[in-house]
Amino acid sequence: MNTLMRLTVANIRSLVRDRAALFWTFFFPVMFVFLFGWIFGGSGDGKVAIGFVDQDNTPVSMGLQQAFSQVTLLTIQTGSLEAEKAAMQHGDISAIVVVPSGTGVAVAAKSATSIQLYIDPSSSQVSQVVEQIADQIASGFNLQLAGGSAVVGIQQMTLQSTNISTVAYLVPSILAMALMQLGVFAAIPLVQQREKGILKRIGATPLARWKLVGSNVLMRLMVAIVDAVVILGIGLIFFNVQIVGNLLAAAGLVLLGAGAFLAIGFALASFLKTEEQATGVVQVVQMPMMFLSGIFFSFDFLPGFLQTVARFMPLTYLADALRQVMVNGTQVAPLGVDVAILTGWLVVCLGIAARSFRWE
Amino acid sequence: MTQSGEPVIGVANLCKCYGDVKAVDGISFQVGRGEVFGLLGPNGAGKTTTIEILEGLREPDSGSVTVFGMDVTRHAPSIKQRIGVQLQTVSLYPRLTVTELLDLFGSFYAHHLPTKQLIDAVDLGERAKARSMNLSGGQQQRLSIALALVNDPELIFLDEPTTGLDPQARRSLWDLIKGLQGRGKSILMTTHYMEEAAELCDRVAIMDHGHILEMGTVPELIGRRFKERAVFFDTSPKLPVEQLGKLDGVTRAAVEDGQTVLYSRDVAGTIGALLGLTDQLNIDPHNLGIRQATLEDVFLDLTGRALRD
Ligand SMILES: Nc1ncnc2c1ncn2[C@@H]1O[C@H](COP(=O)(O)OP(=O)(O)OP(=O)(O)O)[C@@H](O)[C@H]1O
Ligand SMILES: [Mg+2]
Numbered sequence: 001m002n003t004l005m006r007l008t009v010a011n012i013r014s015l016v017r018d019r020a021a022l023f024w025t026f027f028f029p030v031m032f033v034f035l036f037g038w039i040f041g042g043s044g045d046g047k048v049a050i051g052f053v054d055q056d057n058t059p060v061s062m063g064l065q066q067a068f069s070q071v072t073l074l075t076i077q078t079g080s081l082e083a084e085k086a087a088m089q090h091g092d093i094s095a096i097v098v099v100p101s102g103t104g105v106a107v108a109a110k111s112a113t114s115i116q117l118y119i120d121p122s123s124s125q126v127s128q129v130v131e132q133i134a135d136q137i138a139s140g141f142n143l144q145l146a147g148g149s150a151v152v153g154i155q156q157m158t159l160q161s162t163n164i165s166t167v168a169y170l171v172p173s174i175l176a177m178a179l180m181q182l183g184v185f186a187a188i189p190l191v192q193q194r195e196k197g198i199l200k201r202i203g204a205t206p207l208a209r210w211k212l213v214g215s216n217v218l219m220r221l222m223v224a225i226v227d228a229v230v231i232l233g234i235g236l237i238f239f240n241v242q243i244v245g246n247l248l249a250a251a252g253l254v255l256l257g258a259g260a261f262l263a264i265g266f267a268l269a270s271f272l273k274t275e276e277q278a279t280g281v282v283q284v285v286q287m288p289m290m291f292l293s294g295i296f297f298s299f300d301f302l303p304g305f306l307q308t309v310a311r312f313m314p315l316t317y318l319a320d321a322l323r324q325v326m327v328n329g330t331q332v333a334p335l336g337v338d339v340a341i342l343t344g345w346l347v348v349c350l351g352i353a354a355r356s357f358r359w360e
Numbered sequence: 361m362t363q364s365g366e367p368v369i370g371v372a373n374l375c376k377c378y379g380d381v382k383a384v385d386g387i388s389f390q391v392g393r394g395e396v397f398g399l400l401g402p403n404g405a406g407k408t409t410t411i412e413i414l415e416g417l418r419e420p421d422s423g424s425v426t427v428f429g430m431d432v433t434r435h436a437p438s439i440k441q442r443i444g445v446q447l448q449t450v451s452l453y454p455r456l457t458v459t460e461l462l463d464l465f466g467s468f469y470a471h472h473l474p475t476k477q478l479i480d481a482v483d484l485g486e487r488a489k490a491r492s493m494n495l496s497g498g499q500q501q502r503l504s505i506a507l508a509l510v511n512d513p514e515l516i517f518l519d520e521p522t523t524g525l526d527p528q529a530r531r532s533l534w535d536l537i538k539g540l541q542g543r544g545k546s547i548l549m550t551t552h553y554m555e556e557a558a559e560l561c562d563r564v565a566i567m568d569h570g571h572i573l574e575m576g577t578v579p580e581l582i583g584r585r586f587k588e589r590a591v592f593f594d595t596s597p598k599l600p601v602e603q604l605g606k607l608d609g610v611t612r613a614a615v616e617d618g619q620t621v622l623y624s625r626d627v628a629g630t631i632g633a634l635l636g637l638t639d640q641l642n643i644d645p646h647n648l649g650i651r652q653a654t655l656e657d658v659f660l661d662l663t664g665r666a667l668r669d
Contacts, residue, residue, distance in 0.1 A: 002467075003467045003468060006463070006464055006467045007464070010453060010456055010460065010464050013455065013456060013460065014453055014454075014455045014456065017455040017491070018455060193453075196451050196452075196454075197447060197449050197451030198451045198452065198453060200417060200447065200451065201445070201447055201451040201452075201507075202468075203416075203417055204415050204416070204417055204440065204443075204445040204447070205440060205445075205465065205468040205469065206437050206438075206440040206441045206468060206469060206470075207468040360417070
């Protein structure tokens with residue numbers, strides 16, 4: 001095993017054996033996902049909520065409604081088309097089935113007719129499920145009523161759900177928060193190791209300094225990936241938050257975000273002298289970001305002044321980028337801008353750390 | 361012991377300031393191959409600063425510093441492969457175990473000794489799986505010494521290696537150091553314990569305020585300052601010092617800590633004359649004794665301070 005790997009393992013061991021550090025890096029974000037998931041999640045049962053709009057009011061339409069509500073995967077709510085569209089746009093439901101007036105008459109006459117299915121093509125997994133279910137129900141109906149000839153067809157309509165559900169908003173946001181804390185909190189063990197003279201002691205060995213730094217970065221990036229898998233996994237399993245975007249792009253963003261905040265942590269460690277100082281300053285840096293960067297509620301709810309403040313915080317852009325890529329969230333800034341800003345923070349803070357970091 | 365060939369350490373006119381504080385102020389010395397060299401001096405004398413410059417951890421302000429004949433400021437990486445370092449303050453990853461730390465540090469070097477052998481050398485076998493934060497102070501000190509030996513170095517720097525050790529552990533560390541010297545290792549160490557310097561060091565340098573005040577073997581240093589030996593006894597009002605100063609062989613008489621001390625060139629003559637005098641006065645000198653001057657006396661004389669203040 002080479003030196004870099006051994007050092008990385010040593011860093012991982014030190015982290016895993018440190019209860020406080022473990023709490024902040026893993027349990028704190030996980031706790032938040034559960035907490036806010038339960039508060040805002042509503043149906044945590046993995047079901048897909050759809051709206052059913054009956055404009056026909058015949059035995060045929062009622063039969064269709066019954067058929068949909070018998071599917072265990074679905075929960076059905078009924079209402080006017082306007083109301084259901086609003087609900088879908090708000091992210092409360094994932095699809096709408098509309099039975100237009102005249103359907104019952106057409107079926108009785110065995111002349112072709114169709115029901116409408118509103119889906120959001122950008123949340124493709126849910127849409128596919130709903131589409132398949134609707135197809136099956138329609139063909140079951142045709143078999144039963146018309147001996148197999150295609151009387152009831154499905155007319156697909158698209159409706160962009162501009163607002164994602166609260167939980168879907170929260171999961172990538174909390175991941176962003178976890179990455180921020182992972183990076184910023186890296187300052188504490190660094191300052192600790194300098195204060196205790198560990199960095200100095202290692203300086204007396206032939207170990208190249210980049211390996212010491214590299215092992216720290218490597219360890220934190222590994223933790224970032226684990227954090228991402230755990231948080232997204234909980235989102236998917238317990239709150240049915242699907243990752244719709246490109247996984248590779250998401251992973252890239254996770255690494256970029258972790259890297260940027262790690263650079264901030266290193267830059268902080270360059271200026272902090274004692275462990276107490278580090279613990280204090282790190283909290284002062286991370287707390288406002290946690291509350292102002294649109295993690296727990298949308299950026300738009302902030303008063304104008306605080307929005308301006310939030311626009312200076314790198315976490316705003318990481319959370320925004322993760323939401324855009326993972327759940328099609330509305331954007332605070334275009335993805336390219338998010339990435340550019342995070343890269344900027346990475347480069348500048350790394351430069352500061354490289355110039356000012358003291359080993360002793 | 362024997363100084364042969366090129367010295368392993370060469371320091372000439374070394375200076376190092378921290379702001380106004382001249383921590384090291386123009387010192388020069390050499391350490392020969394296989395030699396155990398001791399730096400002695402009161403707190404703040406500049407011992408640690410000197411050692412850490414030699415270890416490549418601090419930049420000298422001026423002067424030349426060579427290790428293995430190479431300039432420390434320019435050849436630090438290759439020097440670091442061949443030296444072992446124990447810092448004055450113990451500095452270990454708190455949550456790694458003894459074994460893990462020795463394995464880790466071993467991996468920093470091109471060549472390293474088996475961890476088991478190192479653990480046995482400092483007698484930490486029972487604590488091999490303990491995290492360093494859970495070791496006692498003395499055990500941490502021993503681990504820190506094992507870490508200094510991990511690369512089987514030719515030159516070992518030990519900054520107060522026995523501070524915090526119990527008498528038994530100190531003895532066993534002395535044996536370890538003697539063993540290292542027996543295998544031809546060179547050692548530069550600091551200590552505040554006189555017996556230790558006298559027991560281990562081939563040569564010592566006494567430092568204060570960044571200067572070297574005196575340098576040589578322990579007998580040399582004592583001989584240079586104190587040609588006399590001391591005759592001492594509990595002070596009695598019937599034996600005034602002024603009178604005692606005139607006894608045979610006495611060069612100086614003084615009262616120190618409730619004892620009368622007669623520094624004498626001729627101990628037999630002085631004692632004979634003293635006993636004659638007490639017979640006459642019909643008194644008994646209490647706690648009469650003779651001693652050689654020690655390194656401690658040299659130290660007091662040079663610095664005006666006890667070694668541990
Ligand atoms: N990093 C530093 N910054 C400022 N001053 C320092 C620094 N290190 C040492 N000094 C000062 O330099 C002087 C010499 O210190 P040094 O640590 O070399 O003494 P020492 O002989 O090792 O003392 P001790 O026996 O207490 O270990 C002291 O006055 C100390 O206060
Ligand atoms: Mg010192």
